[in-house]
Amino acid sequence: MIRPLEIAAGLMLATALVLGLVVPPDAVQGDLQRIMYVHVPSAWLAYLSFAATLVAGVAYLKTRRMRWDHIAGASAEVGVLFTGLALVTGSIWGKPVWGVWWTWDARLVLTAVMFFVYLGYLALRRSFDDPETRARRAAVYGIVAVAQIPLVHFSVVWWRGLHQPPTLLRPGDPQIDGPLLAALLAAVFAFTVVYAALVSRRAEIARLEDLLAAPSADETVAGSGVSAPPIVRDTR
Amino acid sequence: MLGLLRVMATLLRPASGTGTVLGARLATPEVESIRPRIGFVAHDPALAPHLTLAENLYLVAALAGATRVAADRALADVGLAGAARRRVVHCSNGMRRRAEFARMLLIGPSLLLLDEAHVGLDPEAFRLVAHVVAEVTGRGGAAVLVSHERERAAAMIERAVEVRDGTLAEVAP
């Protein structure tokens, strides 16, 4: 059963794909600039998904409802996917333009650092089998990690400086306009809807997996989580 | 059985239902005021491996606001006066278990929770369990002893409760 959100996401993705290929090439960079239509949305989602993981983590710690933990985990997994894509497309853009796969551009470095923070977060989540412990520990690390992101940003920017041409990673840059801007915004919007659809589906999977793993009510396991046993008077 | 003991020790939040320990409602901030009155001896002893038995007890004394003299006396009471300077890593399991009993004597809890405390103890050490329990109940406190060997503990039990597939059933002691 495919949800309406997923149909919308599919259609918008298709439109963004077509738009990205048919709009006229950039006056300066030619067709290469089209890579922006996949790179910029991915980079944007790298940040968005991390923010969502933070918010969901805080919400879990407040409400203790597993729903939030599932969203936090799902958003991190989808987030690491887009962060990886942002890095790959960044390299694919860099090779023809600068002749190198990797440039120490402040934003690429920041994206790479976030990529590894995500990997740490996901590795942490996989290490726990008790959902409660996993949710709590992941939420705490998520908060600490995201609290560091602005500091990472400052340190990298001070170190490398922002002397990169703004069109490389800045969405909606004044230098591109008209149809090119429309294609870029369409792509960013489409990818965001795709992100939402993927996260909701992945969170659903996480919920099912937790249900499957949890011992059902009648299978009590002595020594681990103890369900509240009624006191029964039984004098033998 | 560790789960239920840890709930009673206010260390594990009950998944559902409520209860009170020493007058404090579980899973509420109230428990923090009664925690110092709870003594909990779990399976593996709460001892720093590289510190000596005495140093471990002095640490507990410092945190619980007791004196070093009291710590030495507690060690002597459990027959570890001679081994006080020995590092935990060089002590036998029996000696580590006795050090745990010394810790209980030192902090003098109102609620004593012993999880399989006498498993694998020689008879002489088993008498220590009775001694520690008596010390707590003597002061009007309560002791909860979890064990598979009911007969051995029978002497010091007033009430017994059995766990059968998740249900607690009170049985004759």
Next chain:
Amino acid sequence: MIRHVTTLFVAHLRDERRAGEVMLVIVPFGTVALLVVPMAVGIDTPLLDRIGPGMFWVVLLLFGTIVTQRQSASLGESRRDMLTLLGVDPAVRFVAAALAAALLLTVFAVVIGAVTFVLYDPEVVDPGWLAAIVPLTCAGIAMVGTIAGNVAGGLGTRSSLAPLLVVPIAVPILLAGAQATEGLRMGLGILRWILLLSVVDIVLALAGVLTARPLEES
């Protein structure tokens, strides 16, 4: 409260002095790392002079993380329960552990600093500033490491997972330390790196204290 911190702090240090894991295992390991680098990059002295300080900071971060994950830092579950029942606040446990780690890291830094000086013969940098930069970076690494240790507490994979949790978010600490020393060498202003380091340490101290309690509930 302060008494609890000092009591636990002293216990951590005595535990470590007895175990000797930092001085007899991690410090030698850090020294070996500094020894093998020239084998890889060549022993062209001007090059070594250039990369010396950088190697110092990398070894301090990577092996410093191992210092925070040392055995005597990880209290077993029963010892954590004992401290909880004794009324020791989880935040106090964090502060004591982080302080102990910071002190051990500073000692570690001084030793590998000396080793770097001997092996790489870098240009002498104003020790006055270093005396401020090194402890600040050690405090930062200590706090991130202690938080990561608590987050990954009780896991068999802790010693490999914790470094992955620490290093990416410790980038500002590494950059501040390395760029500050670079600034000293080139006579550039380093105040902003010292400022960044202080902000990072404050944020981490707050994060450590505030997350201590949620981490501890089971």
Next chain:
Amino acid sequence: MTDWGWVGLAFAVVYGTLIGYVAVLVRRTARLSRNREGR
């Protein structure tokens, strides 16, 4: 490699990965709901 070659590569990587990930999610959902009925 021509400009269009690079563009094609970037699009293929991004859209290919997304479709691949959707396929993984669909397969996992199917396997999970089958397990839940089976219990």
